[in-house]
Amino acid sequence: MRLHTLELTGFGPFRETQRVDFDAFADDGVFLITGRTGAGKSSILDGVSFALYGTVPRYEGADKRLRSDHCALTDPTEVRLEFTIGDARWRVTRSPDYERPAKRGGGLTTEIARAELDELVGGVWVGRAARPRDVGLALGELLGLGAQQFQQVILLAQNKFSRFLLAPGDERQTLLRALFGTRRFEQYRDELDRRRRETQKRLDAAGGHARTLIGLADALVVEHALGPHPTDDDDPASDSPPIARPDDLSARRVALIDAMTRTDYLVEQTVTEQQLSDAAWRAAAASHTALEDRARRGRERAALRQRLDDLDARAPEIDADRARHDRARYAETLRAPIELLERADRAWQEAERAREAALAAWVASGGSPEADPAARIDELTADLARWADAAALERAQADLRGRIEAQAAEVTRFDEALAELATRLAAIPDERARLDAEIDRARAGAARVDDLRRRHVEVAAQCEAAREAAALAQTSDAAERRHLAASDDAALAAAAVAELQRRRWAGAAGELAEHLVDGEPCAVCGSLAHPHPAVRSGDPVTDDHLAAAEDRRDRTAVAAADAAEAARAARDLLSETRARSGDRELAAVEAALLLIRDELETAESDARALVRLAEQREALTALAESAARESATVAEQRAERSDALAAARADVARADAVISDARGSFRSVAERVADGEVSRALARTLVEAVHTAAERQRSQRSARADLDTRLASSGFETVDAARAALLPASERDELDARLTAHAAELRATRERLLELELDLADAGEEATDAGVAASAETVEAADARRTAAIAAARDANLTAHRLRELVQQIDDAMADVDGVAAEAAVVGRLADTVSGRAPNTMKMDLETFVLAAELEEIVAAANLRLSEMSAGRYTLHHSDARASRGRASGLGIDVLDAHTGKLRAPHSLSGGETFLASLALALGLGEVVTSRAGGIRLDTLFVDEGFGSLDPETLELAMRTLDDLRAGGRTVGVISHVEAMKEQLPAQLLVEATGEGPSRIRQDGVEAA
Secondary structure (H helix, E strand, O other): OEEEEEEEEOEOOEOOOEEEEHHHHOOOOEEEEEEOOOOOHHHHHHHHHHHHHOOOOOOOOOHHHOEOOOOOOOOOOEEEEEEEEOOEEEEEEEEOOEEEEOOOOOOEEEEOOEEEEEEEEOOEEEEEEOOHHHHHHHHHHHHOOOHHHHHHHOEEOOOOOOHHHHOOHHHHHHHHHHHHOOHHHHHHHHHHHHHHHHHHHHHHHHHHHHHHHHHHHHHHHHHOOOOOOOOOOOOOOOOOOOOOOOOOHHHHHHHHHHHHHHHHHHHHHHHHHHHHHHHHHHHHHHHHHHHHHHHHHHHHHHHHHHHHHHHHHOHHHHHHHHHHHHHHHHHHHHHHHHHHHHHHHHHHHHHHHHHHHHHHHHHHOOOOOOOOHHHHHHHHHHHHHHHHHHHHHHHHHHHHHHHHHHHHHHHHHHHHHHHHHHHHHHHHHHHHHHHHHHHHHHHHHHOOHHHHHHHHHHHHHHHHHHHHHHHHHHHHHHHHHHHHHHHHHHHHHHHHHHHHHHHHHHOHHHHHHOOOOOOOOOOOOOOOOOOOOOOOOOOOOOHHHHHHHHHHHHHHHHHHHHHHHHHHHHHHHHHHHHHHOOOOOHHHHHHHHHHHHHHHHHHHHHHHHHHHHHHHHHHHHHHHHHHHHHHHHHHHHHHHHHHHHHHHHHHHHHHHHHHHHHHOOOOOHHHHHHHHHHHHHHHHHHHHHHHHHHHHHHHHHHHHHHHHHHHHHOOOOOHHHHHHHOOOHHHHHHHHHHHHHHHHHHHHHHHHHHHHHHHHHHHOOOOOHHHHHHHHHHHHHHHHHHHHHHHHHHHHHHHHHHHHHHHHHHHHHHHHHHHHHHHHHHHHHHHHHHOOOOOOOOOOOHHHHHHHHHHHHHHHHHHHHHHHHOOOOEEEEEEOOOOOOOOOOOOEEEEEEOOOOEEEOHHHOOHHHHHHHHHHHHHHHHHHHHHHOOOOOOOEEEEEOOHHHOOHHHHHHHHHHHHHHOOOOOEEEEEOOOHHHHHHOOOEEEEEEOOOOOEEEEEOOEEOO
16 A cells, blocks of 8 residues: 545634645655654654544544644535556545635535545546445444554554553453454353353253163063172171162173063063963863853753744634635635725716716806707807907906007107207306316316425425434534533543553653662662662552553443544434434424415315316216207107107007907906806716716726626625635735744644754763863962963063163164264364463463464564664563463563663653554554555555654664665655754654644645645
8 A cells, every 4th residue: 555645724723725745755765754743744744544544543533623723604615636556546635624704694514524436437536425424434444453453554553553562461462353353262162161051052962861771671670679699698687779870881781781681581481471371261161162052952942842832822813813814815815806996986976976067067157968068169169369469458458558558658758858858958058167167276276286386395304403413412412512521531540551551661760670689780870889779659550550540431432433423423413314304493484384384285275176176077068969969869868758658549449449359248358268167068078978878887887797707707606705705905914924924833843843953962961150160260360370360471572672762762862972072072172272271381362373373473574674773782571471360461562672682561651762662563463464454555644753762873773673664666754853853864844833723734844725
């Protein structure tokens, strides 16, 4: 990275624009920034830091102190820096917050901080970022260094030069951690600790699982008495089972294997016992079954003998039933002819009565007994056909006359509708004219809606911003008060540290004198004699006092920075909100908003009315067109209805003539048709009754002749005798079934009885109830022994299976324990080592170890220059000794004094020696950090003060070291007011204060304006 130009406007002590051309010093390599105290030399470095990071090393973000106090209210404040990284040239421009006159309304307003980043492309500056946040992100990627790293390796700022050298271990660890980004190693340590705890939990869980399984198996062994049998030497009073100790898992497993062997033997015994008892039960059951069968057959034989006697006793009754059944079967052949004759007699008699009734009805209606009813039927059928047509016309007359009346009424309605449509069409022109006038008025108001809405949105946003500004003003004032209080605390804390350091150095001689021993060399001058040792004055200042004061100083500085950032953010937000409100008062904005809102409501009402009126205008036009079409349609329909009415009236007149002829002397055609149909029905009934009576008489005579023939060939003398022998079908079936069942039962009983007599004759002695009961008891006892044997075998098998399963699970669990234990040992050893616990003999955690390696490299790089600048007297040494009071170990720095051959604390160095050591350490730190930052080339370096504490020879050595830095094209800027350096460095920037107050910069004698 190389700086080219820096422009400062209204910044620090510079009111007018001051321009620094760093490229002009490229040939010299080293240039001096000089001037009187307070002129503003360090403000040049503040400008560089502010341009790149938005902060300055001295103020820690207190932006309000960056604007020049010499600026008028209208003067701007701006810093612009051009620099090159790689092959790209960049320009960054920043402005802090400051107050300026408001453009409207008077008073002051806050100018918001701004930043811009441009890149030079083809000779033209191209914008890359335009907001402070975006510019910060872009520069962070380009530079590869944070503000703290930048101030350690490029901008060695005033009052912070020796911080890294003199810092305690924990502060040095914090700084190195920020520079090298090693917090991930702390995360590695935490992750390994988490894994160690996790594996230990898994190991405990696996061991507990194995012990639980072994406990279950031991309980099973004790429950079923599967342990080894006690010998005579065993203590019979002991109640504990003879198994291994609970904590010896392997021995307990061996005991379980022995128990499994005993369980297998027990299974074999129970299976053998089960087989024997099962065979005994089967033999007893077979014998009992045979005995029960003989007893059952004996009981059955006795019952069959009794049943056969009962069947023989019913023989007379069965013979009578059989004779009755045979007579009924013979009479059944005459049943159909008898029933046929009875039906024929009844039918003939009914037909005769129907014929007589039909003849009487015919005569009663006016017919002659001698007339031919068939001829009268044909005559009436012809008349009825003619009268039916006339009746249809008669029924339709009422509907036709109703339609004529309806058509006449419809013609009248058409006439009325035509008159109404004529009236509506006449009123349309006046209504159209009225609507056109209202539309013109509404259109004028609606034209303002869009403009009024836009103005309403703008004024509403201003009103909301004005309300926010009123609330944010109080927040900003409170933030400013907190910032002021925090700044005062930080200043007091810094003053306290300075006072302690002054007292420490003032009492340094007395502190060294307390350790002088006669005859031993002085650590300062090397003398063996100590005639006038210094005396310590006042209370001593210890490292703890300094550490506590520095800690409070750092904390108050951070708090002041946070308060400054909060105050700046509040100012930014307030300024932005006031800008959005147009710098107008809330009351004025609210009044304007109410006025615009009323005008907008009126305009929107006109717009809605315009839409409504346009719709009414379109509806009126559509109504006129619809009315014209409807008038033509109604006229056409009226003509059609008039023609239909005339045709209907002619049809009614023709139908009246036909109906009058068909009606005759009856009141209506329908009445005459009904009378004719009754006469024809009576004639038809008479013809059918005469024919039916003749047919029924012939059937009756045929049935009587057939019955006489059948009766002559049967065994019955008369019809009454045959009818008496007949039985109902159900009674006949029941009788037949009773005879069949008796014969079947008699035959089956005799056959079964014969079979049982033969079987029991071969079986020998009959079975008694007492013998059967004794046999049942024998079977029950055998079954009980068999059931007990089955249960014992089942229990033995279940126990063996459960014990085998538990042993397998125990083997698996112990294998898991071994695997997890091996893993836990590896993870635990690694976690302890990384966390600084045994076996880590250095007692350093991983992050501290990495930082110690980085510190060794920094010290090695620093010694290359410190040895030369101190003429070989001093070299820095990295110390990995354990720090006291819980501070970070392994990050100590000692100074080896070649004159004494002893290590010294950096605090024991003089002011000049401290400067040389700090400069060398800072340069070494810069080289290491640069190499860790992706190989960024740092072509520009600044050193602020410290050279005034060096004697001429040491100053020459320091200058020679700085001169070596420009090798390879580096440019080094040194801030100092030492006269000797002015003589040695011809390339100079002179910062001088004018008589009016503001400072100016002169480069090679020319004002840098």
